[in-house]
Structures are given as C-alpha cells and as structure tokens.
Amino acid sequence: MKRKLRMGMVGGGRGAFIGSVHRIAAGLDGTIELVCGAFSSDPERSRASGADLLLPENRVYGDYREMFEREAALPADEKMDFVAIVTPNDQHYRPSKLALEAGFPVMCDKPLCLDMEQAKDLEATVETTGLLFGLTHNYTGYPMVKEARQRVRAGELGKIRRVVAEYPQGWLATRLESTGQKQATWRADPKRSGATCCVGDIGTHAANLTEYVTGLPIEEISAELSTFVDGRLLDDDASVLLRLGEGARGVLWASQIAIDEENGLNLRVYGEKGSLEWHQEEPNTLLLKWPDRPRELVRTGGNYARLSPEALGATRLPAGHPEGYLEGFANLYRSFAAALVDGGEPDCPTVHDGVRGMAFIEATVSSSNENAKWTKIRA
C-alpha cells in the first residue's frame, strides 16, 4: 500500500474492552492508523478517551453524527477512509447506516443489530451504496480456522454428517450485571443487548464458525434457552439442535454460567472420510482424524506442503511462535484494508453474515419460547 488507511471509531472509550481490541487489531500490521473518533455517547468521555489515545482534539467528536458530517467535509487526503463501530449491540444499526450513507465503509462489531428489520435494512443499504461492510466475527480470522474451511472445501472430509459447536464461558455465573461491571451490564440489558444475551453475544460466533468451516447453512433449529442466574432478564445458556444443509446434523451449545470456562469456543466436524477439531483457546493447532491413518496435528506456520495459502497468508510468525486472539482479529482488518485499497472481496465476514446471525438469534428465541419447536432459519 502507498499510505496508511485512516480509521475513525464509534465507541470504544474508557472502560470498554472491545474498542481497544479493535485498535490493536487494526494497527497491528502498520497499514491502518486511527485518526478520529466518537468514543462515547457522553461528549466529555469521548474527549477524554481521544486524549488518552493521543488524537488531536479536533478529530475527537462528541457524537458519531457530528463525526460523519465533519469527516465527510475534510479533504480527501485527510478524512477517514472507513469507520469501526465498536459500541454495544443497540448502537450498531444507526451509526452503521449513517456511515454508509455518508460514504464511509464500515467495520462493525457483532451481532449486526437488534432485529431482522434493522438487519435487512442495513443489507439493503450496503447494496445500494456499494460500500464495504465488515463484521467482526473475528474467530474466522484464525489461520487454523481457515485451514479447516479449506480442508472441507477440498473434500478431504467427504460429505459432512455431523457437527458439534460449543462456546462455554463462565464469567456470568453470578449476577455480575448488578455490580455495575460495564461489560455485564449492557449485555444483560434487553434494551441494549436485544432479545438475547448468551445467544447474541457468543452463540452467533459459534453458528458463524460452523457455517464458515462447513460451508453448510444452518437451516432449522430446536433451541432451549435458560436463565440460571436469579433476577437476570435474558438467557445465560443455550442448547440447540441443528439441521444443516445436505442432511448434516449437529449440536450447538453456549453458556455464560459454565464456571471457569474462559472463552471455550470450539468446533468438531465429522464427515464421511474424516473429522476435524479446533479449539479457540489453543488456536494454532488443527486436529485431523482419519479412518485409516494416525491423527494429524496440523500447526500454524508448519512448513507442510499441504497447508493452504489461506492459512499461510493469515500467519505472521514461524511455527511455534504462538499467535492469538489479536492476530486473528487483525487478519480481518488486514483483509478489509486490502480490499478497500485494491478492490475485490475481503476474506472477512460481511453484512450477509450479520443477517444470518440475526436470523439465528430470532429463530432460537422463538423456538425456545415454543418448547424447542423446530424453527427454520430464514435469512
């Protein structure tokens, strides 16, 4: 690239977790720099956060509307090239839509928004504007997830029969939202989080990962959502039976009350010819299983003739130098930035993945409300 891309940010002020992740991820490869932001709905807080980030005062805005307007008015060689939206769920739709309408490509945190109506509207806006829209289902950025997908695509596992997707966490095993902890508070609040807590926050990651790796759509589900913590308003646990394309079957479960599970997203895929297994907490290994030869531990950075270009391209270091969450997240930004500059489709989840995620959320809630009735995913 000839120059660094200039990024603006909505949300991610003091006390936020994911804002800092986005900033590190975007900056990791030296091709994107943060130039402006509306870091909080509270203008004071926004300004303080901008100062923390060493931004010039005139590029720190009191709200995102102001930012889009004023950035749009800046000279082409100065204004931001795209905007990252890293607010709670209820603040994804409007800034995304306005940004697109103001001509700015968007990298948005997941889930896409609060309901299917918003989702479809954003999808239409992306289509109309023709602008890039990335969604940070970041776990697809890991090299070994890409390798898994390529193995399935290449037919090495044969026709897929069964999947098991899990996403256990334990941090909401008590009523953390009543202590004022910021991350818990908005996630457990229906107004800010939407119709679900557990499914929206982590279940959609597991569903997205399943579809990304298998290439099969989740077509129909039967879900039981639970709320184990007294006084909580949304689900903190979900069990889901899956029917996928081409007759594949599966189970997906996610939980926020599984004590001392940290961030245990993992996926197992079983096909007619072989199986694979991947765990987010040890992301640099992909386990392949075969009927007629020993299990293989495929490793990031290994010099195997058979490692896919997609996996190799998502790696920065030689084998044995562990890359983690930030590097995987950065792969989405790198791919998004490359597509902004060079055109083409980024290897990064899009608004369509976001629509599918909203459909997954709505179907699980609806199914659970009807005693786990089989419910189609309509997206």
Added chain:
Amino acid sequence: MKRKLRMGMVGGGRGAFIGSVHRIAAGLDGTIELVCGAFSSDPERSRASGADLLLPENRVYGDYREMFEREAALPADEKMDFVAIVTPNDQHYRPSKLALEAGFPVMCDKPLCLDMEQAKDLEATVETTGLLFGLTHNYTGYPMVKEARQRVRAGELGKIRRVVAEYPQGWLATRLESTGQKQATWRADPKRSGATCCVGDIGTHAANLTEYVTGLPIEEISAELSTFVDGRLLDDDASVLLRLGEGARGVLWASQIAIDEENGLNLRVYGEKGSLEWHQEEPNTLLLKWPDRPRELVRTGGNYARLSPEALGATRLPAGHPEGYLEGFANLYRSFAAALVDGGEPDCPTVHDGVRGMAFIEATVSSSNENAKWTKIRA
C-alpha cells in the same frame, strides 16, 4: 475372603470381545475364578471356547438352561456362586431371569434387555428372589468418576445447572455390519440389538454416567436420532436435549460415525459454585474448575487429604501408574463379590439402572419418531 468366588459365564465364546473383558476384570484381584460356562448358543463352539479357557469338560455346557440346572445340583462347595451374562442384548433377559430363578446372583452386561416390559419383569424378579443383580455400566467403576460423584454429593459444585455428556465413536462410519464383523453385525441388527444401535450401545452409558455423577435423574428428553450410513437399519448417531432434576439442563450426544473418535465418553458438569470435567480416554485425571482459584487437576492415586475414600478404594496403584478400562471394570466385580460375601449394597449399577436405561432408550426412540418432541423418562 476365605475362598475365591466361583463364576459361571453365559456367552463370551470365541470371537467375542466383551467376554474376555469380563473374565479379566473378574479375575484381576484374585478373588473370583471362572469355573463353568455356556459360552455360545452353538454347543460345539461353547465346548471349544471352554477348552481355550482350560476349563474341565464337565463344566462347559451346551446351553445356559443346562448350566443353571446342573450347577444348581452340584454340592455347595463346588457349584458356581454367580453367573456373568455377556451375550448380545437380545440374550440378556431370559438367562438373567432363569439364573435368578435358579438361585444364582447375576452380573449382566448392558443394556439390561430389549424393552421396558422385560426390564420391569427382571426388576420384579430381582426383588422377589432377593438376589444381587449387577449391570456393567463399567465406566462408573473408574476412580475419578467416583471422585466426581463424591464432589457433587458433598456440595462442592453447588446446585447443578448444566451438563454435557458425550460419547463419540467412529468405528461404524462405514457399513461394517455387511462385512460379517461380529461386533457390528449384532449391534446393527434390530432383532438382536433392540430398537436402537447407537443409543443402546453407548448412549445409555453416557446417560448412566450423567445420573451417577450428578445424582440427578434425567426427567425429560428431546432427541434426534440419525442413520448416516446407507442401508443401516438402526440409528448410528443421536443428539439429545436433557431436562434433569432440580431444573438442570443439558446436552447428550453419541455417535458411531464420528471418524477416529475411539471411545470418547466424557462428561462436564457445571454447578453454581464450580465445574468438573472427566474424559474416559484419560481416566486418571479429574479437572475441577472454580470461580476464584486456579483449575485443579485431581489425579488417581494422589495423596491429597481431600481425595474421597470411594476414589482411593477404587485404585490399586500409586499415582502416575495409569489404571485403565480393565481396572475400572474390575472394580464393579470386586464390589459385587464383596457384597456377595459380606452382604450390603455393592457400589455397582443394579437392575434399577438397567430399567432407567431401557426407559431412556424408549424415550429417545419415541421422541425422535415425533420430530424431537419432549418426552418424559418413565422408569
């Protein structure tokens, strides 16, 4: 004990797998010796198997009816003390019933029989005769499974919220039953195996383990059974949502088509205060997880003050000397033998576990036939 207990055996002739497991397990501690058997429904094969086992010809019988009659007529210091029944599923009910009626305690392989009617009848017969009846849900014999159960009982995990029970295998990923392979042939044959293959053969182990460790009954299930291999007559894969006692929820899945999964029974239990995790393939470790302190790896044979007498009593070797499947299986026999000699309840699954297993089988089949309708376990 003053003398070795004398064991007879029904089934387990040449080519059988589980017969040899029962013989090694029964003999492991030097307190039980095999004295007679009806090893096959084919008298020739029975005699050949008896010769392999170095038994005297007059204690090898052409069928089990003959064995029960003639053993019953032998002097008290010579006749068998109990009988092990290690035949395919369809040959559990009748020999068990006849043995009990002839006055012989029974150790029977699982599942108990073919349907609830048989199961209830056996349960009644056990009650009437007052004889011991053990069922080899052998995985409860592992020391760390006993430790897990004791931790739950002691309230260390608090109220149980969620469980995940898995039993993946891959050996039936192709139509092995059409090759004449003995183990596959009878398991995939509805006449010999009963209404299910996967659920009966391994799903019931997972269900039994779940109830054994949590102490909670599985009350209601929603199941989807699948048959992935063309031409197969029974299920080879099952996904089950669980509702357990005291509001606990869970998922149980089992599969025989999960390529290169070997014998992957495992269990995770999440409570209000902590979590536990156990894997059959690495049985000497129990993982405990806590909200406020590091994960603990509890190990068989460790000299921890807190290791339960139940776990210590199920161990033969010092820490780091791995004990496996046969030792766990032997713990059932050891406990059964001690109860035979000394009275008391053996720490070994009973006919009641067998009845629950049949109820689980019937409920999953029925639920799956009705599109995963929630179905009560009635046992």
Added chain:
Amino acid sequence: MKRKLRMGMVGGGRGAFIGSVHRIAAGLDGTIELVCGAFSSDPERSRASGADLLLPENRVYGDYREMFEREAALPADEKMDFVAIVTPNDQHYRPSKLALEAGFPVMCDKPLCLDMEQAKDLEATVETTGLLFGLTHNYTGYPMVKEARQRVRAGELGKIRRVVAEYPQGWLATRLESTGQKQATWRADPKRSGATCCVGDIGTHAANLTEYVTGLPIEEISAELSTFVDGRLLDDDASVLLRLGEGARGVLWASQIAIDEENGLNLRVYGEKGSLEWHQEEPNTLLLKWPDRPRELVRTGGNYARLSPEALGATRLPAGHPEGYLEGFANLYRSFAAALVDGGEPDCPTVHDGVRGMAFIEATVSSSNENAKWTKIRA
C-alpha cells in the same frame, strides 16, 4: 496352552507394593496361577500373606531355600513352573541363583542385584543352566514403546542423533524413610538398595527404555548425582550426559524430589528423518514428528495398516479403551510364559539387560564421585 503355568513367588508379602503388581500382571491373561510362595523373610508373615492369597498352607514356605527344595521334590504336574522374585534389591541375587540351580526359571524384579560381580555371576548361571530369566523392566511392555522401537528399527526416523530420557518422581521430596514407610525405607538404605537410590530405582528404567527403543547402547556417561534431602544416605536426583552408539548424544535425568511428579518416565528420540515422543503416564499415544508433514498421534488399538505386529500383539482392547501399567507389566509375563511353553526368545528383558543396568549404576556413581568425569559403560 494346555494348562495354566504354576508360579511361585519370593517376597511380596503384606505391605509390599510390587508383589501385588506381579501377581495381577501374571494372572491377567488367565494363563499363570500362583501356587506357592515364600512371601517374607519372616516365616509368620509369609504364612499370613499366603493365607491372604488363599493358598493352601503346605505351599506357603518360611523361606525361599525351603521352597526351592520342596517344590523341586513335588511331582512334575504339581510343582511350580517358575518363580517370581519381588524382594528388595539386596534379595535378588541369592534367590535368583538358587532358583536357577534348583532348575526353576526366574522372573526377577529390577535392578538385577547389588553389583557387577553378582550380575556377572547370575549371567553365567543363566547361561550354564540354560533356563529362562526375565527382568521386569516393565515399561518396555507397553504397546506404544514396542511401536516406537519398531519405527526406529524400520529406519523411519533415520540415523538417531539425540535422545532425551526423563524419569521424574516427587515422592521422596521429604525424608519419608525416617517415618517407617516401607517402600522408602529399603530404597534409601544402602545395605538393601545398593550404591544408589534414584539411579537404581528409576534411572535404570530410563536407561533401559532408551536402549530398547533406539537399539543403541549407552557407551559413555557423565553424571552428577545429588542428595537434596538432609540426612539421606543415597542420591535422590541424577543428571546424566549420554554418548550412545553411532555418535548419538543425549541427556538422561531422574529425580525423586521433583514434587508432584508422579511417575513421569518419558522418552524423546530425534533422528535424521523424524522424531518420536512417548510418556508413560499417557502410555497409549505415540507422537511422531516429521520434517514435511503434520505430527501424527499413533494410538494403541488403532486400525492403522502401519501399526506393527509387536504393538498390536501387546494390546488387549480396542482403541480408546485405555490400557495401563498392569497391562504393560502383564505383557512381560505373557511373553515369558509363552516362551516357557513354546520355547523361543521371550520379548522380555533378560539377565543381559540386568547386567547393563548394573554397569550403568556403577558408571554413574563412579562418574559422579569424580566430578562428572566421562566414564565408559562396561557390560
């Protein structure tokens, strides 16, 4: 076999650990039965132990001399076929020699004896009598150890360059021998244990495993023995540089003060074409590493075309049914028994391995006494 082999035992009375291991291992496959014993140097204790084991009184002897004499005088179809010697180290030499001279094959615990003179004398006696002599370096009985050896033999790793053999334990991290604990007391007593504690008790296992798997002799060593526990009379820790045949180099270390290491014997072998790794505490997996393809996890009981007959023959159960220490130990007895009945060389360590072990002990002690001077292994 036409009949069970009859085994006598020297040592292994009440309170012993390894005696019970030998009994279970010998009996596991139903081909060997314990018929007599001199279980203690204290005749009372010997008799009490015999009663525990349900042996007839007339086959329980007050000492081993008496046993050899009286057993030798019994009819051929009654007297013991061989004797297992499971006493502390200082009681290996004499009973072994007398047994051989009385015409009884011997299965002896390791190390072979107390010094090279005894070792050479036993070796000569074995040669003179032409009788079988097995030594329970039991870790070579594991299927995956056999697989490792076969892989090296077949040249899959190429010329061996480097090895790392480890045997950490932690049970002697305090002065346990001063508490009267039986296992610690004799091992820490120079009169009963010989010139070393750590090297003799576990270091020799690591050395034997290294030579068994690589097929290369340890030719020269540089050793530093340490005694970390105050008041202890023998070494409880050892670090050894190795020079093996064909220019291979390596490190061997063993320790009894490595807290909460349980029984951590493990071996890594690096050749010109590949590497392997095996851990005793998870014995059913062999890790193979290659320069140009993913790591392979070879598993006991796997149906891989390439698994060696030696490994398959040392396995009793299908994949995923863990076999452990007792099963590995039993493989030595099974092989020894088969050779007794059918002739041929058993796949079981012999008196020659015992001589090499004594040479290893003597060299490490001598090297350590001379500030880790390079010292040849002369055996």
Added chain:
Amino acid sequence: MKRKLRMGMVGGGRGAFIGSVHRIAAGLDGTIELVCGAFSSDPERSRASGADLLLPENRVYGDYREMFEREAALPADEKMDFVAIVTPNDQHYRPSKLALEAGFPVMCDKPLCLDMEQAKDLEATVETTGLLFGLTHNYTGYPMVKEARQRVRAGELGKIRRVVAEYPQGWLATRLESTGQKQATWRADPKRSGATCCVGDIGTHAANLTEYVTGLPIEEISAELSTFVDGRLLDDDASVLLRLGEGARGVLWASQIAIDEENGLNLRVYGEKGSLEWHQEEPNTLLLKWPDRPRELVRTGGNYARLSPEALGATRLPAGHPEGYLEGFANLYRSFAAALVDGGEPDCPTVHDGVRGMAFIEATVSSSNENAKWTKIRA
C-alpha cells in the same frame, strides 16, 4: 503518556524476520511509532524497505552512522527517542555503542554481541552514558513467566533444588544454510553469529529464562556441544549440566536438529515446597504442583486473587483470549517506553543480562572443547 515515542531501527529490512516482530511489538500498544531507520547495510535495500514501511524518504538512511548523526541533529520534538537494533549478531556491538554515544537509548536483539570484550565494553558504555539499554530476551515478557518468577520470589516453591530448561527446534535438521535461506545462513556463519549457533541463538534464551524465573545465577556448567549436520561450521545441539546458586542443580539442553520441534522453549523448576512448569508454545498456562494438594493450572487473565500484579500488568485480554509471542515481546517495549518516559527501571532484560549471556556462551564453548569440563560462568 503525552505523545508517542519515536523509534528508529537498525536492520530489519526486506527478508528479515525479527525486524517485523520488533515493529509489531513496539507498535502494539499505540505508544511507539517507527519514524526512521537504516534497514540494511545495502543503502538501496534500506531505502526500499523504508518505502515498504511508508516512511518519508528523508528518514530512511543508508547506514546507521548516518542515521545517528542526522537524527541527533533534528529538533527535540522530531528526532527519534530511541533505537531498536535488530541486525545479525555481529552487527549488535558497533551500532549499540555508537547509538549510546550519540545519546540514544537502545533496544537490542540478543545475544548482546560476539564476545565478552565487546559485552563488557557495552556494559561500561551504558554505565557511562546513563542511558536505558534493553535486550530482547523476549520470553521473559510472557505474563505466566512473570507469574512464575513472582511465585518463586514469594517463596511458594521453597528453596529451589533442581531445574530443567529446554529449547528444542528442528528447522536446522538439514543444511539449510547451503540453500541461501537468509535466517539459516547468517546463524550458521561463525563470522556473523559468533562462536556458536545453537547456544547463542536459543540456548541463551533458556539460560536467561532460568535465571529470570529462579532468581539464581548459573554458576558453573559442563557442556557438550554437537554438530550433527555434515558440513556445518557451528554447533546445532547442546547438552549442559548446570550448577546454580544456593546448591541448585539442573539440566539445560537446546537443539536445532530436533525434527518438528518448533520453538519448544520450556522450563521446569522444583523446590522444597512445590514445582512449576511453563511451555512457550502454550504460554498462557502455568502449571503448579504441590505435595499435598492437586495440581493447579494458573491461566493468564484469570481473576484469581493470587495472580501477581506483574502477570496481570502484562496481560491485555480477558482469560481465554490467547495472547502470544508478539504480545509477550510487546511487553518489553511497553515497559521500556514507560521507563523512558517516567524514569525507573524497566521490567525488561538489560545489558547485564547480555553480559551474562555472553559469559554463558563462552563457558559452554570452552567446556565443550575440554570434554565437558566444569567451567565457571564469569560475568
């Protein structure tokens, strides 16, 4: 901080590996920006590399002398604040010395230089100038390494008795340097790499890690270096016996010919009260072992009351979001930058660690040349 620190770089042009690591690590937290560089001894290559990095032409220099001169002449609010030196080993000494003399603090890759004379001279120059000098023994930047060190410091393991430090790699198992591969070529060249290849490149990391965690100096060593690959001029494998302070003993081995070992640095420490274990390839877990309670898996980001401030401060993400090599490396830069701005000692290896590393290198080479004679580390 009020502003980003400005970094210059010596080395790290096209084709280099470690240069890019330094750039990502320095930039990760948004507090350091690369402003200038002399990226290659070939001015053309330097300029091309600067362009790749989007630097203005006037800040890309043809050689480091020029850079130091011209940067020193820039206004205070423009010139670089410090310089990172990321060249091969033979190009550490001179630019480090000149940078210090020109008034620039230095972050230098390891090993410090080529011999003790240079090392002592650099140490003196650092003292004279009073400038900060960091050395990227980056593995001490991992949170769990810091936790390990704090546990030892707090006395939780008691007096240290034994250590095992390993650093196996396999990438030089063939004569890669003869293919023109850049990383291999200079490392295997005595003129550029110094007196060793394996010991200098990775053995010093293992030695540094050992001293960092235990707080004990390696006082005396007995080493055997090997060259297994034909035609190679330097060692590719090393076995070292260690005598540390306070009577501790240990083993350190490193290898570059251990096929498919990737970057397997690991450390085990055994004390009178407990043990610990850490593996670089799975860096977010620290295993603690105790004599009287279960093993603990301490995890990065865990909310344990007992996790040290040092470990918590080295972490950017919540538990279960794996951080890796780059984040650990970045911790050195973050600490170095904070000390530059705020004063105080950075938690980052210094020139003194570099001197100790050179002493370790010289002692191992000398010991190996004298048949593994015990040799003091004099630093």
